[in-house]
Amino acid sequence: MRYNKKSMKIRLDYNNMMSSVIGKDGIKEDDFKTPSFCRDLKKAFKSVEEGKGKGMMGWADLPYNQDEIVEDILETAKSIRKNFEYFVVLGIGGSALGPIATFQALCHLHYNDLPRRIRKGPKFYVEDNVDPERMEALLDIIDIEKTMFNVVTKSGSTSETMTQYLIINNILKQKLGDKAKDHIIATTSKSAGNLIKIAEKEGYKTFYIPDGVGGRFSELCPVGLLPAAVVDIDIKGLLLGAKFMLEECKSDNLKKNPALMSAVLQHLSMKNGKNIGVMMPYADGLKFIADWYAQLWAESLGKNVTLSGKSCHVGQTPVKALGVTDQHSQVQLYAEGPFDKVITFIGVDEYRTTVEIPKGCEEYPNVNFLCGHTMNELIQAERMATEYAVTKAGKLNYTIMLPTLNAFTLGQLLMYFMLQTAYAGALLNIDTFNQPGVEEGKNATYALLGRPGYDEKRMELANAPQKQNKYIIC
Amino acid sequence: MRYNKKSMKIRLDYNNMMSSVIGKDGIKEDDFKTPSFCRDLKKAFKSVEEGKGKGMMGWADLPYNQDEIVEDILETAKSIRKNFEYFVVLGIGGSALGPIATFQALCHLHYNDLPRRIRKGPKFYVEDNVDPERMEALLDIIDIEKTMFNVVTKSGSTSETMTQYLIINNILKQKLGDKAKDHIIATTSKSAGNLIKIAEKEGYKTFYIPDGVGGRFSELCPVGLLPAAVVDIDIKGLLLGAKFMLEECKSDNLKKNPALMSAVLQHLSMKNGKNIGVMMPYADGLKFIADWYAQLWAESLGKNVTLSGKSCHVGQTPVKALGVTDQHSQVQLYAEGPFDKVITFIGVDEYRTTVEIPKGCEEYPNVNFLCGHTMNELIQAERMATEYAVTKAGKLNYTIMLPTLNAFTLGQLLMYFMLQTAYAGALLNIDTFNQPGVEEGKNATYALLGRPGYDEKRMELANAPQKQNKYIIC
Numbered sequence: 048m049r050y051n052k053k054s055m056k057i058r059l060d061y062n063n064m065m066s067s068v069i070g071k072d073g074i075k076e077d078d079f080k081t082p083s084f085c086r087d088l089k090k091a092f093k094s095v096e097e098g099k100g101k102g103m104m105g106w107a108d109l110p111y112n113q114d115e116i117v118e119d120i121l122e123t124a125k126s127i128r129k130n131f132e133y134f135v136v137l138g139i140g141g142s143a144l145g146p147i148a149t150f151q152a153l154c155h156l157h158y159n160d161l162p163r164r165i166r167k168g169p170k171f172y173v174e175d176n177v178d179p180e181r182m183e184a185l186l187d188i189i190d191i192e193k194t195m196f197n198v199v200t201k202s203g204s205t206s207e208t209m210t211q212y213l214i215i216n217n218i219l220k221q222k223l224g225d226k227a228k229d230h231i232i233a234t235t236s237k238s239a240g241n242l243i244k245i246a247e248k249e250g251y252k253t254f255y256i257p258d259g260v261g262g263r264f265s266e267l268c269p270v271g272l273l274p275a276a277v278v279d280i281d282i283k284g285l286l287l288g289a290k291f292m293l294e295e296c297k298s299d300n301l302k303k304n305p306a307l308m309s310a311v312l313q314h315l316s317m318k319n320g321k322n323i324g325v326m327m328p329y330a331d332g333l334k335f336i337a338d339w340y341a342q343l344w345a346e347s348l349g350k351n352v353t354l355s356g357k358s359c360h361v362g363q364t365p366v367k368a369l370g371v372t373d374q375h376s377q378v379q380l381y382a383e384g385p386f387d388k389v390i391t392f393i394g395v396d397e398y399r400t401t402v403e404i405p406k407g408c409e410e411y412p413n414v415n416f417l418c419g420h421t422m423n424e425l426i427q428a429e430r431m432a433t434e435y436a437v438t439k440a441g442k443l444n445y446t447i448m449l450p451t452l453n454a455f456t457l458g459q460l461l462m463y464f465m466l467q468t469a470y471a472g473a474l475l476n477i478d479t480f481n482q483p484g485v486e487e488g489k490n491a492t493y494a495l496l497g498r499p500g501y502d503e504k505r506m507e508l509a510n511a512p513q514k515q516n517k518y519i520i521c
Numbered sequence: 522m523r524y525n526k527k528s529m530k531i532r533l534d535y536n537n538m539m540s541s542v543i544g545k546d547g548i549k550e551d552d553f554k555t556p557s558f559c560r561d562l563k564k565a566f567k568s569v570e571e572g573k574g575k576g577m578m579g580w581a582d583l584p585y586n587q588d589e590i591v592e593d594i595l596e597t598a599k600s601i602r603k604n605f606e607y608f609v610v611l612g613i614g615g616s617a618l619g620p621i622a623t624f625q626a627l628c629h630l631h632y633n634d635l636p637r638r639i640r641k642g643p644k645f646y647v648e649d650n651v652d653p654e655r656m657e658a659l660l661d662i663i664d665i666e667k668t669m670f671n672v673v674t675k676s677g678s679t680s681e682t683m684t685q686y687l688i689i690n691n692i693l694k695q696k697l698g699d700k701a702k703d704h705i706i707a708t709t710s711k712s713a714g715n716l717i718k719i720a721e722k723e724g725y726k727t728f729y730i731p732d733g734v735g736g737r738f739s740e741l742c743p744v745g746l747l748p749a750a751v752v753d754i755d756i757k758g759l760l761l762g763a764k765f766m767l768e769e770c771k772s773d774n775l776k777k778n779p780a781l782m783s784a785v786l787q788h789l790s791m792k793n794g795k796n797i798g799v800m801m802p803y804a805d806g807l808k809f810i811a812d813w814y815a816q817l818w819a820e821s822l823g824k825n826v827t828l829s830g831k832s833c834h835v836g837q838t839p840v841k842a843l844g845v846t847d848q849h850s851q852v853q854l855y856a857e858g859p860f861d862k863v864i865t866f867i868g869v870d871e872y873r874t875t876v877e878i879p880k881g882c883e884e885y886p887n888v889n890f891l892c893g894h895t896m897n898e899l900i901q902a903e904r905m906a907t908e909y910a911v912t913k914a915g916k917l918n919y920t921i922m923l924p925t926l927n928a929f930t931l932g933q934l935l936m937y938f939m940l941q942t943a944y945a946g947a948l949l950n951i952d953t954f955n956q957p958g959v960e961e962g963k964n965a966t967y968a969l970l971g972r973p974g975y976d977e978k979r980m981e982l983a984n985a986p987q988k989q990n991k992y993i994i995c
Contacts, residue, residue, distance in 0.1 A: 056995065058993060058994065058995035059993065059994040059995075060988065060992065060993045061992050061993075061994075062988045062989055062992040062993070064992075065992055067986075067989075068986060139845075139846060139849045140846075140848075140849025140850055141849070143846075144850065155658055155661070156654060156655050156658035156659075157658045157659065157661065157662045159634070160633070160644075160662040161661065161662060170634075175846050176805055176843065176845060176846045176900075177845055177896050177899050177900050177903070178803075178804055178805045178806075178872070178896070178900055179872050179874050179875060179876035179895065179896040179897050179900070180630060180804070180805060180806060180872050180873050180874055181630050181805040182876050182896060183874045183876060184629055184630035184631045185630075185631065187629070187631065187635065188631045188634040188635060204887045204888060206891060206899065206903075207845060207849075207899075209888045209891065210878050210891050210896060210899060213878050213879055213881070213882060213888070213891065213892065214876065214877075214878060214879065214896075217879040217881065241885040241887065241888050244885070245885070262849070263850075302991075302994065303994065304994075305994040308994060322796070322797070322859055322861050323796070323797060323838050329652075330652055330654070331650055331652045331654060331655040332652075332654060338850075341850060341851065342849070342850035342851070345850060345851050345853065345854035345858075346850060346851070346853040346854065348854070348858075349853050349854025349855070349856075349857050349858035350853075350857050350858070351857035351858070360857065360858055360859045360860060361858065361859065362854045362857070362858035362859060364797050364838075364840060364854060364858070364861070364862065366838060366840055367841065369650065371613075371650060371651055371681060372613060372614075372617075372649050372650045374614075374959065374962060375613045375614025375615070375679075375681075375736070375816070375959070376614055376618065376737075376812075376815060376816035376819060376820060377815065377816070377819050377820075378958065378959055378962060379819065379820040379823050379824075379956045379957075379958040379959050380819035380820065380822070380823025380836045380838065380958075381823070381958075382823075382825075382958035382959070382961065382962075383823050383824050383825035383826075383834065383836070383957070383958035384819075384822075384823035384824070384825070384834055384835065384836035384838070385796055385834045385835065385836060386834060387796050387838070388838065398652065398653050398654050399654050400653050400654055400657045401653060402653035402656050402657060402688065403688075404684050404687050404688060405687055405688065405691040407687070407691065408687060411715040411718070411719070412972075412973060413678045413715065413972070414678060414683045414687070414715050416967065416970055416971060416972035416973065417680060417683060417684050417687065417970065418687065420970055421653065422651050422652070422653040422656060422684060422688075423653050424970065425651050425680065425681075425684060425966075425970065426650075426651050426652055426653070428965075428966045428969035428970050429651070429680075429962070429966050431965070431969060432962045432963070432964075432965030432966040432968075432969060433962045433965075435961075435962070435965045435982065435985065436958075436961035436962035436965060437962075439961060440958070440961070482853045483853075483857070484852065484853040484854075484855075484856035484857035484914070485848065485849070485852055485853050485856070487856065487909075487910035487913060487914070488848060488852060488856075488903070488906045488907045488909070488910035489906070490906075491902075491905070491906030491907075491909045491910060492899075492902045492903050492906040493890065494906075495902035495905060495906060496890055496891065496894055496898065496899065496902050497890060498886075498887070498890035499886060499890065508909065511909065512541075512542060514534065514536045515536055515541075517776075518534065518535050518536040518538075518539055519532060519533065519534045519535075519536070520532065520533040520535075520776065520777065520778075520779040520782060521530065521532035521533075
């Protein structure tokens with residue numbers, strides 16, 4: 048598909064972050080000009096610019112280096128669409144959140160409920176937990192002999208994903224014997240871990256996750272592209288959008304680089320005590336973008352040590368909201384509560400359909416004013432009204448506008464947030480791309496389940512202070 | 522159904538909130554004993570105890586005063602289950618979050634995907650937004666002539682719900698003429714608003730929302746009970762559980778009243794700067810309890826004025842997480858990030874099924890240790906390991922344990938959180954039950970859509986500072 052770059056460019060409106068609008072909590076024009084700010088900004092910009100494509104910034108190359116892979120994915124997806132009734136992603140965290148967000152954004156909002164002749168592809172599920180009730184529920188509703196499973200783990204040893212794989216593979220082998228292998232596609236590291244070894248031994252079709260692409264930055268590699276292609280999303284459009292955003296964010300001039308500006312707005316706000324970042328898209332299609340972003344932002348910036356080795360405890364806690372729905376849940380708090388957050392609204396200029404609100408309620412004036420409008424007008428009015436209300440209450444907010452929601456604008460948005468995160472991490476002078484804080488929990492799990500080599504941790508757990516009954520109410 | 526109260530009682534374990542375990546951020550045993558604390562606690566307990574059933578605390582009576590209503594609901598639900606293929610709730614906020622949470626908790630996790638002969642009732646949808654794309658998507662997949670709509674709004678003038686109603690009613694009338702009325706049930710105030718007038722005129726079956734029951738406290742009145750009964754949830758069990766919890770929380774002795782203790786733990790933590798409250802259930806069934814709780818907690822406690830009329834900006838921001846899924850998204854931040862949050866884990870002793878992890882991976886020791894365990898053991902180990910890891914990192918947390926997930930334990934949990942919220946609001950000395958902060962946005966919406974009587978607000982909006990182009994990047 049072709050997209051008009053000029054009319055399809057996403058916009059950043061940060062008026063309501065500025066003190067001239069929002070009052071004392073806002074950012075002053077002069078804040079962008081202090082020598083220390085300019086020095087830090089320059090350094091952060093440079094480190095991201097020079098880091099692109101290197102180390103763990105392989106994600107910045109994905110829009111440029113996947114031509115062959117994309118062809119392979121499209122061919123594979125075509126065959127899956129024809130031959131399978133169900134497609135199930137087995138993955139967690141970065142292997143699940145991107146596929147879920149992209150599916151929600153670009154497929155029919157009740158895709159699985161559509162008849163096959165309209166879907167023209169398999170039903171789509173992402174299993175991102177190890178709750179036994181959920182696994183049983185999935186097995187109740189799929190026909191495993193008509194299902195393609197996509198096992199996704201870069202390390203090849205993610206406990207949750209490998210658990211799911213072991214269960215599914217066992218059933219497939221019982222039912223299909225040697226043909227089990229035709230029901231599994233592995234997406235994993237080319238060089239490391241167990242899954243690649245298992246895949247080679249069993250003969251699975253395999254896609255690779257590049258070394259320099261971490262889980263939360265992986266939506267634009269085969270982790271995200273294969274599931275997207277299976278549900279007929281224009282993956283070339285996604286990559287084009289991402290490439291366009293990379294090119295729009297090449298300037299070290301803050302006012303010409305929207306991802307850099309967003310990072311700066313958040314950074315200055317964090318320094319000013321705003322430890323909460325709300326993301327509130329006004330579109331059901333964008334609902335799970337907030338979930339995907341929550342991982343990206345939380346896991347990248349939540350760190351306890353700087354690159355210089357200094358102790359710190361930084362990171363803004365992402366909060367997911369949905370407009371207008373959560374106006375009826377969270378906006379009371381946002382308006383009247385503490386001055387502790389930055390709200391990112393995401394709006395859409397043109398929804399992909401128009402629904403009219405019919406007339407016929409003349410007797411009831413406080414309903415009748417809706418009649419003759421469209422739902423489109425209502426949701427836009429509510430977005431603007433909520434922006435107005437929180438601004439009036441002095442709460443920092445800014446808005447990202449999408450001309451419409453399609454593969455090209457979604458690709459832009461994904462890259463926008465990845466760049467913003469990289470810039471923000473550089474401004475905080477932390478390692479944006481690691482996640483050492485999850486090791487403790489993993490190791491404790493291994494110890495509890497008796498994994499060889501974890502005797503010391505098992506001992507540590509056994510020697511931990513016992514729970515005191517006086518602090519349990521039962 | 523019968524439930525064993527003793528074995529089905531939920532438990533609160535707050536060891537990891539105490540300084541003896543968690544270190545400097547924790548609560549000291551002595552904090553419970555200071556004269557000012559004891560005075561405030563007594564006052565808060567008394568105001569809730571004496572308020573029950575009065576004013577906006579009608580929800581505390583719901584387990585006692587609905588015998589006839591329950592019979593009517595059960596009869597109505599029976600007929601809907603027999604005669605309709607789809608059941609759609611039209612509602613937002615408190616009219617949607619409870620029904621969604623209860624459905625997710627007590628129905629099959631892929632309920633709508635089950636064949637009708639297993640479901641034995643209609644497919645279930647809750648429309649809680651006014652995105653035109655979502656409305657169109659719903660209309661694509663339901664057969665409106667086989668659908669029962671439950672329009673739920675206490676005020677009878679919620680713009681989003683009435684918009685949905687207008688659209689649906691118009692289609693129903695076009696297709697079914699006078700029989701349209703047999704496809705709509707109204708749940709609304711008996712005395713106030715438009716919906717009751719419309720319902721009487723059109724002849725809709727109607728259920729009433731008691732005056733003293735606000736949206737976010739309404740799950741145990743017909744708002745929640747009718748949808749629950751339609752999907753065959755044991756609503757009597759829900760009410761029994763809620764009643765049991767009310768009775769378990771009658772003591773002014775903190776250590777014998779779990780809801781009061783939770784409120785106190787959160788209150789002391791808020792005073793100590795913990796402005797974020799994470800809720801992390803380890804069960805897919807409880808996923809949307811975190812959403813329901815987010816409204817309850819945010820809208821009740823997010824206030825800018827005390828009952829004495831003093832200016833304040835209080836309220837803890839609720840964050841929704843899901844175990845184990847969000848270990849791979851948020852726990853890095855929780856472990857290494859700022860000391861700004863309290864984490865509430867919710868665990869389940871016995872899941873409703875057991876799934877074994879098969880053997881056959883002996884060659885790969887760092888996968889093989891999983892084999893022979895169950896998913897149940899894995900999810901429990903991960904919950905305990907995460908609790909251990911965040912505790913080791915000095916982050917405040919406590920755990921609510923459900924013996925299993927059923928109507929009786931869910932009823933307990935809902936009442937637990939409502940009581941906790943009431944106590945916490947009383948401790949903050951605010952009006953827990955109002956939501957004045959949403960008026961500004963509503964009024965601005967009315968003005969933007971040209972509702973009569975909003976000329977002044979329209980003028981105010983027109984005179985608001987214009988957006989400056991220099992703060993827009995496009």
